[in-house]
Amino acid sequence: MRAFATAAEMFPRRSGTGGAVRRIVAASTEIRVRRGVAALSLFLLFWYVAVSLKGWLGIDVPWVGRLPSPGSVFAAWLGLIGDPGYWQSAYLSFMRVMIGFLAAMLVGIPVGLAAAINRYFYDVFYPSFEILRPIPPLAWVPLSLIFWPTQEMSIASVTFLGAFYTIVINVISGARSIDVRLIRAAQSMGATRWHLFWKVVLPATLPSIVTGAAVGMGITWEVVVAAEMISTGGHAGGGGLGFFIWNSYVGGSLQQIVVGMISIGIAGYVSSALIRLLGHALMPWLRLR
Amino acid sequence: MHRRGAARAGEGRAHVVLSRVAKGFGFDAAREEVVADLDFEIPPGQLTALVGPSGCGKTTIANLVAGYETPDQGEIRLDGAPIRAAGSERMLVFQESALFPWLTTYRNLTFGPLLRRTKPVAEIHAEAKRLLQLVGLSAFADKYPAQLSGGMQRRAELARAMMMEPRLMIMDEPFRGLDAMTRELMQLSFLRLFDTFRRTNLFITSEIEEAILLADRLVLLSNRPARVRAVISIELPRPREIGMLSSRQAFDYKRQALEILHDEALRGFVRGGDV
Numbered sequence: 001m002r003a004f005a006t007a008a009e010m011f012p013r014r015s016g017t018g019g020a021v022r023r024i025v026a027a028s029t030e031i032r033v034r035r036g037v038a039a040l041s042l043f044l045l046f047w048y049v050a051v052s053l054k055g056w057l058g059i060d061v062p063w064v065g066r067l068p069s070p071g072s073v074f075a076a077w078l079g080l081i082g083d084p085g086y087w088q089s090a091y092l093s094f095m096r097v098m099i100g101f102l103a104a105m106l107v108g109i110p111v112g113l114a115a116a117i118n119r120y121f122y123d124v125f126y127p128s129f130e131i132l133r134p135i136p137p138l139a140w141v142p143l144s145l146i147f148w149p150t151q152e153m154s155i156a157s158v159t160f161l162g163a164f165y166t167i168v169i170n171v172i173s174g175a176r177s178i179d180v181r182l183i184r185a186a187q188s189m190g191a192t193r194w195h196l197f198w199k200v201v202l203p204a205t206l207p208s209i210v211t212g213a214a215v216g217m218g219i220t221w222e223v224v225v226a227a228e229m230i231s232t233g234g235h236a237g238g239g240g241l242g243f244f245i246w247n248s249y250v251g252g253s254l255q256q257i258v259v260g261m262i263s264i265g266i267a268g269y270v271s272s273a274l275i276r277l278l279g280h281a282l283m284p285w286l287r288l289r
Numbered sequence: 290m291h292r293r294g295a296a297r298a299g300e301g302r303a304h305v306v307l308s309r310v311a312k313g314f315g316f317d318a319a320r321e322e323v324v325a326d327l328d329f330e331i332p333p334g335q336l337t338a339l340v341g342p343s344g345c346g347k348t349t350i351a352n353l354v355a356g357y358e359t360p361d362q363g364e365i366r367l368d369g370a371p372i373r374a375a376g377s378e379r380m381l382v383f384q385e386s387a388l389f390p391w392l393t394t395y396r397n398l399t400f401g402p403l404l405r406r407t408k409p410v411a412e413i414h415a416e417a418k419r420l421l422q423l424v425g426l427s428a429f430a431d432k433y434p435a436q437l438s439g440g441m442q443r444r445a446e447l448a449r450a451m452m453m454e455p456r457l458m459i460m461d462e463p464f465r466g467l468d469a470m471t472r473e474l475m476q477l478s479f480l481r482l483f484d485t486f487r488r489t490n491l492f493i494t495s496e497i498e499e500a501i502l503l504a505d506r507l508v509l510l511s512n513r514p515a516r517v518r519a520v521i522s523i524e525l526p527r528p529r530e531i532g533m534l535s536s537r538q539a540f541d542y543k544r545q546a547l548e549i550l551h552d553e554a555l556r557g558f559v560r561g562g563d564v
Contacts, residue, residue, distance in 0.1 A: 190401060203391040
């Protein structure tokens with residue numbers, strides 16, 4: 001389920017020659033980091049050139065040419081670093097993502113597992129789930145604003161929905177695709193239903209849970225920003241990076257819009273990376289394959 | 290205290306009798322009989338090899354004896370008691386690895402015994418170390434299954450099954466898919482294990498030579514639905530060695546078995562069955 005192939009995977013199992021293989025792996029990791037840095041630099045260069053072409057040669061590059069230059073965005077970001085409002089926005093969005101995401105994990109994992117192993121629960125639960133699932137979380141914004149007493153709760157509940165469906169679907173499909181031989185082997189060794197659940201179904205589903213979490217995390221960032229834009233910000237229950245971007249748009253600061261966008265990108269990348277790291281720590285057997 | 294000596298002498302040697310066993314899958318027009326009117330015996334302390342054309346229903350027989358499936362007709366008795374569900378006195382070693390990927394080799398071995406705790410934990414650990422040594426995996430105790438080669442995985446699985454001290458071992462083409470060299474090594478190491486414990490064994494294979502090398506009796510099966518075509522007693526002395534396969538005696542067994550199986554294969558071919 002890993003999102004990317006580990007360097008060790010490119011080499012045969014059992015690093016028999018020890019040091020040599022490890023050195024190659026380390027070197028290849030370094031190469032891959034350099035590739036990433038080079039690609040990012042190229043991206044920035046392309047952005048810079050596209051924006052500057054009008055000034056240099058009078059060529060108006062469509063779409064990209066209208067962006068603020070990377071330098072001015074960086075300057076805007078430097079100006080915002082000392083601004084507690086910017087950090088407050090990032091903090092608010094981050095907290096909303098975390099609350100929605102953790103609630104979705106807390107509810108989604110048991111519900112998914114129950115649906116996967118209990119036919120009755122599945123029959124009762126799944127039809128409603130499948131009808132509700134295609135409704136975009138953002139379509140819930142008006143109702144949730146009416147339903148919840150505070151705006152904070154409305155945003156959190158919409159974020160929750162963003163991750164919830166993905167997590168449940170992943171858990172169900174993961175728990176259902178367990179190799180029947182593993183179940184049978186455990187049964188032969190005297191496993192009770194309790195043992196089967198805790199010692200076979202759960203560890204076997206773990207990779208799917210982590211995948212669901214990583215994808216769900218991405219969706220919560222998408223949802224939280226959109227929810228913040230729709231909800232009125234500024235006072236209690238408002239704010240966040242979504243509102244920050246909207247506010248910058250209303251205020252006409254192109255640079256700040258881009259700063260807000262990049263901030264979300266980085267925050268989402270870091271959150272997903274954290275989940276992947278946690279997944280690696282929980283599932284050492286996948287790393288070593 | 291667990292009576293290990295006694296376990297080895299008597300408890301490890303179940304006597305299994307299949308009488309008039311039938312099993313099919315599907316309904317009405319899609320119904321297919323996989324096993325029909327199957328009668329044979331697995332004598333205690335012996336290795337009975339089940340040999341038949343591929344797709345003839347060997348795996349279904351393994352699942353029936355293991356208790357994962359129940360017969361539609363007839364019954365399977367282990368020391369007189371009918372088999373109705375999976376049980377730890379019968380261990381099945383699967384065609385492909387069924388080791389738990391999330392457990393190290395060592396923890397795969399101790400998984401079953403630690404669930405049931407029928408004997409002191411210290412003894413379980415001692416037994417796990419002993420068996421790992423016996424199958425040559427001591428150095429790989431802390432590796433995950435994915436880090437083991439195919440041959441190592443089969444040996445680990447064999448050791449895991451032995452940990453349960455079953456009265457019957459069922460092995461469903463356990464060496465299938467291994468290269469010739471590894472396969473030969475596995476057969477020898479398995480023979481050593483079998484001679485040490487002498488647990489009743491039902492060994493399923495499609496390789497006649499493998500069956501002759503390992504077994505006390507060959508049970509030759511027909512095409513689907515599987516019936517017993519012939520039973521051949523293998524009188525080669527134990528301990529067995531690879532060299533015995535080139536003896537006159539082994540050659541006769543092989544010719545005898547091949548004639549019957551060839552006949553079956555042809556019939557299956559003419560009928561358009563899976564040969």
